[in-house]
Amino acid sequence: MMFDTVSIWGMGLLGGSLGMALRERGLARRVAGVGRDLARLETARARGACDAVTTSAEEGFAEADLVVLCAPVAVIADSLPRFARCFKTGAIITDVGSTKRRIVEAAEKAVPSGRHFVGSHPMSGAEMSGVAYARADLYVGNPCFLTPTIRTDPDSVARLAQMWSAVGSRIVLTDPERHDALAAAVSHAPHIASSALALLAAGLGEDENYLASIAGSGFWDTTRLAKGDVTMWEEICADNPDCIAMALDRLIEELRTARRLIAEGGDIRDWLDRARQARLELDDLRPAPAKGPAT
Amino acid sequence: MMFDTVSIWGMGLLGGSLGMALRERGLARRVAGVGRDLARLETARARGACDAVTTSAEEGFAEADLVVLCAPVAVIADSLPRFARCFKTGAIITDVGSTKRRIVEAAEKAVPSGRHFVGSHPMSGAEMSGVAYARADLYVGNPCFLTPTIRTDPDSVARLAQMWSAVGSRIVLTDPERHDALAAAVSHAPHIASSALALLAAGLGEDENYLASIAGSGFWDTTRLAKGDVTMWEEICADNPDCIAMALDRLIEELRTARRLIAEGGDIRDWLDRARQARLELDDLRPAPAKGPAT
Incomplete structure (x- = not known):
């Protein structure tokens, strides 16, 4: 007890x-x-x-x-x-x-x-x-x-x-400051990005039946977070605006870099590869999914 | 036959x-x-x-x-x-x-x-x-x-x-033109966004063990695509640069809108809600996952 x-x-x-x-x-x-x-x-x-x-x-x-x-x-x-x-x-x-x-x-x-x-x-x-x-x-x-x-x-x-x-x-x-900065980067910015991807698709002006029929698993997975509770996310944005803004600035900067490399025929391979390596390294260190409660 | x-x-x-x-x-x-x-x-x-x-x-x-x-x-x-x-x-x-x-x-x-x-x-x-x-x-x-x-x-x-x-x-x-524009929005831009989110996390300068321990399912799901084959994605970027650039411009614009609303205390609720509704509508129209091959 x-x-x-x-x-x-x-x-x-x-x-x-x-x-x-x-x-x-x-x-x-x-x-x-x-x-x-x-x-x-x-x-x-x-x-x-x-x-x-x-x-x-x-x-x-x-x-x-x-x-x-x-x-x-x-x-x-x-x-x-x-x-x-x-x-x-x-x-x-x-x-x-x-x-x-x-x-x-x-x-x-x-x-x-x-x-x-x-x-x-x-x-x-x-x-x-x-x-x-x-x-x-x-x-x-x-x-x-x-x-x-x-x-x-x-x-x-x-x-x-x-x-x-x-x-x-x-x-x-x-500490609370570091928590809010980390959460902005690994949780809040991904949520906003997921919502932005959903709005990008919605903004195409295509019939929704058509859009749903052409979306692949990559689309469904990256936009899943957009379905989250709006009230909760509105509150998170209101409680952590400076850290989220900073994380979004960095995210936008990465996207602008990729956009420039793609449009100008630059070394997008290196950019993609750095992202892939970073993600694979985290994957390797990902804690094993826990089983249900011990009884 | x-x-x-x-x-x-x-x-x-x-x-x-x-x-x-x-x-x-x-x-x-x-x-x-x-x-x-x-x-x-x-x-x-x-x-x-x-x-x-x-x-x-x-x-x-x-x-x-x-x-x-x-x-x-x-x-x-x-x-x-x-x-x-x-x-x-x-x-x-x-x-x-x-x-x-x-x-x-x-x-x-x-x-x-x-x-x-x-x-x-x-x-x-x-x-x-x-x-x-x-x-x-x-x-x-x-x-x-x-x-x-x-x-x-x-x-x-x-x-x-x-x-x-x-x-x-x-x-x-x-037709081929519309295909490439749609694919840029629902497949290529999500891949680039996923990579950018992985680079955002990697750029925090945190120990990778620590990062892996704090990442939640939202992070793992939104960055999954970043693990994709680099050669294939390099080729896609080279074959569809104008459409991808246009999709990334729209994505960046949505992120800038969200960033402004969050930083200035604007109506982020409406923005989040539009994304949520768009995604839920597509979810409702999503074709049922097919079963294995008929025998």
């Missing part, structure tokens, strides 16, 4: 899946589901994601050794001042936000001494959101960033790392 | 797979493998891709009712004048090149009257090339462009369409 009580604020895909994983693996004596929508909380309880539910943050956080905030980054950042007085002494508080600077900054201002905030970003998701798609193995085999700063309690980082490891994540430690 | 003798010039992934499919489905009495490398031809024969082999185009094409040229676009275009006198009267000649303007133009100049050239582009491929990866179901469920012009014999188009349908392809008819 790693924790007595874990309170999860926001029982959607990420919060619901974490509750299921904690309960299935016996990592908490009690998981409390906290949120604003009682019907959704009851659905989460019915799915086995929590033992108890409440719409009161005060009540829901009072006994929690670990509080996990599962809401959009802006909502978490704005709610932290109000929540701060509800955390019990010694509690560890974390979140699952896709960007980290804003939340960590808000937490370091709001959370009183004796309560320990550590930012988390589990890189687990799905095209579908909501507790209906939650599953206990959502975190298995996926990276989870922890983003301590100079002000973060090391023991709390260690306990949180144990928790995320225990639900199947691979722990990656970095 | 659709053809008496089919001659395939170039027994690699595409040529070998076509030979296997024709033989397995009883579409030709005899498949002749023609090429420059006898050892490779013998491997193709051992794998069941042809009945006979020869390194002489004159001999290999003499009896062929259908000749399929399976080589890089430039090689086919350059070889056509030499091959032209080897095709028998009434023969249908086609190719499998990824771009069509250059080959069709060369063929319309070189092929004498009474022999019928029709350009083909089966959008089937794999990351691995060579006859070792050939398989009889390579074409099943994938689009195959046929690119007739005003000078093309309609009966030959019809017979060729029957052949590609019989090995499992979905036939798409268009």
Whole structure:
């Protein structure tokens, strides 16, 4: 038993899946589901994601050794001042936000001494959101960033790392600034590029039946991300604009280089080959896909 | 029996797979493998891709009712004048090149009257090339462009369409110009974008082990194409530079729009939503993945 009580604020895909994983693996004596929508909380309880539910943050956080905030980054950042007085002494508080600077900054201002905030970003998701798609193995085999700063309690980082490891994540430690820059390059820019490729095809003015019939697997794969939840991606863009802009500048620069080499008959082979080698090297180092949860 | 003798010039992934499919489905009495490398031809024969082999185009094409040229676009275009006198009267000649303007133009100049050239582009491929990866179901469920012009014999188009349908392809008819523009947008630009995303990640200066550990499925999927055969892609870029440049210009324009909206707090939601809707509409129209070959 790693924790007595874990309170999860926001029982959607990420919060619901974490509750299921904690309960299935016996990592908490009690998981409390906290949120604003009682019907959704009851659905989460019915799915086995929590033992108890409440719409009161005060009540829901009072006994929690670990509080996990599962809401959009802006909502978490704005709610932290109000929540701060509800955390019990010694509690560890974390979140699952896709960007980290804003939340960590808000937490370091709001959370009183004796309560320990550590930012988390589990890189687990799905095209579908909501507790209906939650599953206990959502975190298995996926990276989870922890983003301590100079002000973060090391023991709390260690306990949180144990928790995320225990639900199947691979722990990656970095600071919030570096996290947001890396995420922009390996996650946010690929999403924007995928959307831009979908718009390029749509802008051809061809009949959609025709377009769908001529698209090959390369098109379907590179544009898959464009199907992602618009609200979530709008929020990510709003929370990480400078890093995303910098990553897109670099991406555009690479595309302009390729365009120039192709149009002018330059050495596109070397450019293609550098990309291929880089991708193959990463492939070789790619962690093996994890199996389902150990039982 | 659709053809008496089919001659395939170039027994690699595409040529070998076509030979296997024709033989397995009883579409030709005899498949002749023609090429420059006898050892490779013998491997193709051992794998069941042809009945006979020869390194002489004159001999290999003499009896062929259908000749399929399976080589890089430039090689086919350059070889056509030499091959032209080897095709028998009434023969249908086609190719499998990824771009069509250059080959069709060369063929319309070189092929004498009474022999019928029709350009083909089966959008089937794999990351691995060579006859070792050939398989009889390579074409099943994938689009195959046929690119007739005003000078093309309609009966030959019809017979060729029957052949590609019989090995499992979905036939798409268009002219060479439109083919190359469409392919640039839905295939060539996605490949370049995928390579650019791989170079963006590689350019971060992070340790590769670290990068591989933080990459999520979005990164792996959007950069998968970057692993493709460099020689083939170099050739495609050389054969279709104007259309690729135009597609990349549009892609860069979309990325610049997104970058501006994100950096300036504009309506990125609408941009993301248009991309999502476009992709979802295509998804709904996506032809069902075909099953293996009918027996």
